[in-house]
Amino acid sequence: MKKSGPRLFFLRITARKIDAVPFFPAPFFLVAIAVGSTPPAVAVEQPDTCVECHQAFELASPSAPTQVMGHDVHAQRGLSCADCHGGDPTAAEQERAMDPAKGFIGRPARHEIPQFCARCHAEPAYMRKYNPNLPTDQYAKYLTSQHGKRIAQGDPDVAVCTSCHDAHGIRGKHDPQSPVFATNIPGTCATCHTDAALMERHGLPVTQHWDYSQSVHGQALLFRGDRAAPHCASCHGAHEAARPGVIAIGNVCAQCHGLTRDLFAKSPHKAAHEALGLPECEVCHGNHLIQRPTDEMLGTGPQALCATCHEAGSPGFATAQRMREAIERLKAELTRAETTVTRAAQLGMDVGEAQFEVHEAQAKLTQARTYVHSFSAQTLTPIADEGLRHAQQAGAQGYEAIKAFQFRRQGLWATLLIITLLAVGLWLKIRDLER
Amino acid sequence: MERLGLPAAPPPPPERREATKGAAQAGRLGAFFRQRYPLGGLADLLAHKTVPVHRHTVWYYWGGVTLALIGIQLASGVLLLLYYRPSADGAFESIRFIMTRVEFGWLVRSVHAWAANLVILSAMIHLASTFFLKAYRPPRELTWVSGVLLFFLLMGFGFTGYLLPWNTLAFFATKVGTEIAGTVPGIGPILRTFLCGGSDVGDATLSRFFWLHIAVLPAGLLVLAGLHVLMIQLQGMSRPLSSMGERSTPPPAASAGGGSAHSAGPFGPAAGGGAMPFFPNFFLRDLLAWSLMLGLVLCLSVYWPATLGEKADPFAPTPAGIQPEWYFLWMFQTLKLFPGHVLGIEGELVAIGLTGLAGVVLLVVPWLDRPARHGRSSWLVRLLGIAGLAYVAGMTGVALWLGAHH
């Protein structure tokens, strides 16, 4: 066990845990009464001697148990030290308070922590009294996880409940300061999963967190705070954390990308991937470093992924080519239309309807890109063509607006011509009059 | 005709060999009205009205041009009124509707916006030229006074009309403008509350400005402009001091082919001096000027059409660099220039006081310029006039330059 931190009398104070020496000299106890006349960190209904005593020497340590009770979910529900650690919180002397006969457990060993927490958290009848909606299967799930399996084998490295949830000062997962709040989860996992020495002992890479933070999901969650984006637990499970596995990965992505997965499932790729033992989405999109997909990934070009499996001349190759062409046609027409409409708008003409059509075309482009996953040109091409029609309509309307603008110029010149003729006539008449 | 209680019709004029069919028709039409209404005096007045011809005659067009531009404003304004909606909810959208959906709406609105700027410019030129030509000498003092009041009225049109599109520029320019109005000593807060229709610029302000712009100010314009033009017809056109000695040769005859004053062309000076008949000589020149002005307005409207801007958001912070319209810039810049305190009084108050004083001085110039009342030109008055003009032009220039470089 690590021993660090300053010595205070007969105690060693560490960051979170107090290694209490069993023998507690009486003189210190008297001093503690004098020193400990400050009010307790949390107001408990009856006097809680655990808190009273421990608070006395934890004042200097802001993360010590009694100092963090203020935001602890257990403490907020009236639970205190003895409810987990056992003992007698009404007893004034240490021997009686921390008496194993009174049920005192003290600090559990690391591999005992999951069971320690599960004494309550796996008991539906007990948990119902505090939060009927809180699940009670975490321990069961944990046992199936990689962490749970390895701790049963005596592995001291893997995470236990307190690794992610803290031991004291536990914050609920909806508290933004909690290590298990959505945006904090990647960082919490990374505490161990980017530790090179630790990961090497288990033959695991350490690049996942970096890859994830560069991905669309990581950018959304970590930099834009978009909690709709997945974090580690969304795909790996929280308590049941493990790799999804080759077949399951499609289901995992489908939690959000349902339509895409449905299209994939109806496509010829489904059977092919199964036969080849290939993971569904991951083959093209990766798992942690999932980047924004580009149109270059589709088709038969240099960066295209289709050609890695489909040889030139094969039906798949042809389909890939046709799908890419359909999308490129739509993009080209859309760009043309946007240019025309923007020009008309800059000229000051009303282009509301044209912009509406542009918007519709853009929506069809988005839909077409989704329907790539049907891997069928017959399905994709009608969608792209509909978008094409909207874009053409927009372009035509933009062009009309520009023509109307030019008509104004022509009308002006015609009117100026009339005015010039009139002015010349007047001038001649004046000269005539005064000759 | 005696049956109708009207005086006996004047004897029909001697037969004139009318040069054209059109003139003969006009003659018949004139006879129709003359037989029914005692218009003889009026017709005589108009037929004999002359315009002095001298080297400054070119400035005599600006009154007519101002009037023509006012006419354009009235026409375009009445058209805009058909589709404009004066509420914070609807004003901006109705302008967008006019600009984009109504046939030629963009043209009507742009003409109204450009002619507004041109009418004030034209009025300024007219004011400056009548000042320097001392057209305010007796007996024309009240013509001058009504003219200055008309000028103030036109500025009022500009100020109230500017808010009506309800875009960001308009909203914040009005905010600044009403705030300045609020600093006038004494009546300031009352004036501001009256203008704003409340404690701040809002929907009520829009209603009030609309009311002023299409009812109150036009009524005032009608009365003042009517008086102004009537007084000019009754008294004839003023002749500057420098050309007083040239009234020797008689005015040229009106009909074509008749004797005429030597003229180097429509805008050239008359060698023999004297005057030219208003109808048709000067009037034709007026029409020429008005046609060219119309052409200018149309060119500007098509090449630099009025813009929509963004709808005003009263809760947005004031954008940087808000300035009022160019014709208020000199006042705006003056306010900014004055130090915080002058001789213990707030600088702003002093600036407003001086501007107000300048306005009053302008009104009573006919009585202040004593030498002119006796037919003598005063170098001091001319100097003050040039100084005033230079100040206004200079301040405007400074404000524009600062605005472009902020």
Added chain:
Amino acid sequence: MCPRQVLSRRVFLQYLLKGGVVALFGATLYPMLRYLWPPRGVESSVSSVVAAKSGELATNAAKIFRFGNRPGILLHTPRGELKAFSAVCTHLNCTVQYDDEASVIWCACHNGTFDLNGQVISGPPPRPLEAYQVNVRGDEVVVSKPA
């Protein structure tokens, strides 16, 4: 100068002047008359739009209409209410549609689903659909943005 030449010049001048005046008059009057004629698209504000005629939509049906330069969706719910929302999906701006089998609003792009109050039921959309006000004026259904 020969009188006949002078006369024809004078006549030419008369025509020029009269023609010029008439032409200018016409050139001024034509735009004014076109201006006065009511333009198509009566609403002058993009904060309200006639989405449909009453009775055009059957129960449990919907219609996409143009609101400004963005699509809107007008629903006639199974319970008989008329509701309108922005048809722009809050996920990636695709245009939503009505699923009359499940009586929900659905986005074809990524399977986002909204209930008949515009609230997200499932899928990636992060925010509900913007709701509009619906009023029936005579035989027109007018959709407007709430103030």
